[in-house]
Amino acid sequence: MSDWADWDHIVKIDPDKTLVDGETFEDVAATGTDAIEVGGTTGMTEEKMKRVVDACGKHDIPVYIEPSNPASVVHSDRHDGYLIPVVMNAGDVAWITGAHKEWIRIDDEIDWSRTFTEAYIVMNPEASVASYTQANCDLDAADVAAYAEAAEHLLGQEIVYVEYSGMLGDTDIVAAAADALDDATLFYGGGIHDYESARTMAQHADTIVVGDLVHDEGVEAVRETVQGAKDATATVR
Numbered sequence: 001m002s003d004w005a006d007w008d009h010i011v012k013i014d015p016d017k018t019l020v021d022g023e024t025f026e027d028v029a030a031t032g033t034d035a036i037e038v039g040g041t042t043g044m045t046e047e048k049m050k051r052v053v054d055a056c057g058k059h060d061i062p063v064y065i066e067p068s069n070p071a072s073v074v075h076s077d078r079h080d081g082y083l084i085p086v087v088m089n090a091g092d093v094a095w096i097t098g099a100h101k102e103w104i105r106i107d108d109e110i111d112w113s114r115t116f117t118e119a120y121i122v123m124n125p126e127a128s129v130a131s132y133t134q135a136n137c138d139l140d141a142a143d144v145a146a147y148a149e150a151a152e153h154l155l156g157q158e159i160v161y162v163e164y165s166g167m168l169g170d171t172d173i174v175a176a177a178a179d180a181l182d183d184a185t186l187f188y189g190g191g192i193h194d195y196e197s198a199r200t201m202a203q204h205a206d207t208i209v210v211g212d213l214v215h216d217e218g219v220e221a222v223r224e225t226v227q228g229a230k231d232a233t234a235t236v237r
C-alpha cells in the first residue's frame with residue numbers, strides 16, 4: 001500500500017518562505033500532520049530545497065519533495081520520495097510531459113522505486129502555479145470530474161490533486177472530483193486556515209494540504225487544521 005493512503009493531512013513547506021519566528025521544522029513535524037511535502041512555484045532553487053529537506057528529514061515523519069522544475073530536485077536519503085506533478089489542465093505541454101522528459105534526460109540519479117506522480121487540476125487563476133503552467137481554470141464541476149476520471153482511468157494516476165493554492169475552493173467542485181474517483185486518492189489544497197475550513201474540505205477529499213498557513217500563522221494554527229481533518233475522517237469513514 002502506498003504511504004499516502006493513510007494520510008489525512010499534509011503540510012506543504014515552501015522553501016522560498018520562512019517559518020514563523022521562533023518555530024522550527026521539529027515543531028511542524030509535531031503538529032500531528034501525516035507528512036511534509038516540500039515545494040513551491042516561484043523562487044525555487046536546489047539550495048533552498050536541500051536546506052529544507054535536510055531539516056525536515058531529521059524528524060519522524062514522511063518527507064516528500066514536490067518539484068516545480070527539474071532544477072529543484074535534490075537527492076538524499078533524508079527524504080522518503082518524490083511526488084512529481086503532472087498538470088491535467090496546463091496550457092503548455094511542458095507541464096504535462098515536457099519538463100518530465102527534460103528531467104529524465106539530465107538526471108541520472110532518479111530513483112524510480114520512490115518516485116510517484118500527482119495529477120493536478122489547477123483551479124485558482126490568480127495563483128502563481130496557474131500562470132506558470134498557463135492553466136485553463138475556467139472549469140465547472142463536470143469538467144473537473146472528467147479530468148479526475150481521465151487521470152485515474154486513462155493515465156493510471158494514483159493521486160489526483162485539486163489545487164486552489166491561495167484561496168478556499170468550491171466544495172461542489174471538490175465533491176465532484178471525489179465522486180468521480182474509484183481508488184485514486186484525492187488531495188485538496190488551497191486556503192485552509194482553521195478548524196472549520198479543514199473539516200469541510202476533508203469531508204470530500206481524502207487528504208488536505210495546508211501550505212501558506214504554516215508560514216503566515218504558524219504551528220498552532222496548523223494543529224487546528226489537523227484536528228479538523230481527523231474529525232472529518234472519523235465521521236465520514
Ligand SMILES: CC(C)=CCC/C(C)=C/CC/C(C)=C/CC/C(C)=C/COP(=O)(O)OP(=O)(O)O
Nearest residue numbers: 040041042069070085095099100127128129165
Ligand atoms: C518534471 C519535474 C521534475 C518538474 C515539473 C513538475 C511540474 C509539472 C510542475 C508544475 C507546477 C506545479 C504543479 C508545482 C507544484 C507545487 C505548487 C503547486 C506550489 C504552489 O504554488 P503557488 O502557491 O501558486 O506558488 P507560490 O506559493 O510559490 O507563489
Ligand SMILES: O=P(O)(O)OC[C@@H](O)CO
Nearest residue numbers: 165166189190191211212
Ligand atoms: O498555500 P495554500 O493556500 O494552503 O495551498 C496549499 C497547497 O495546495 C499549495 O500547493
Ligand SMILES: [Mg+2]
Nearest residue numbers: 165166211212
Ligand atoms: Mg503558495
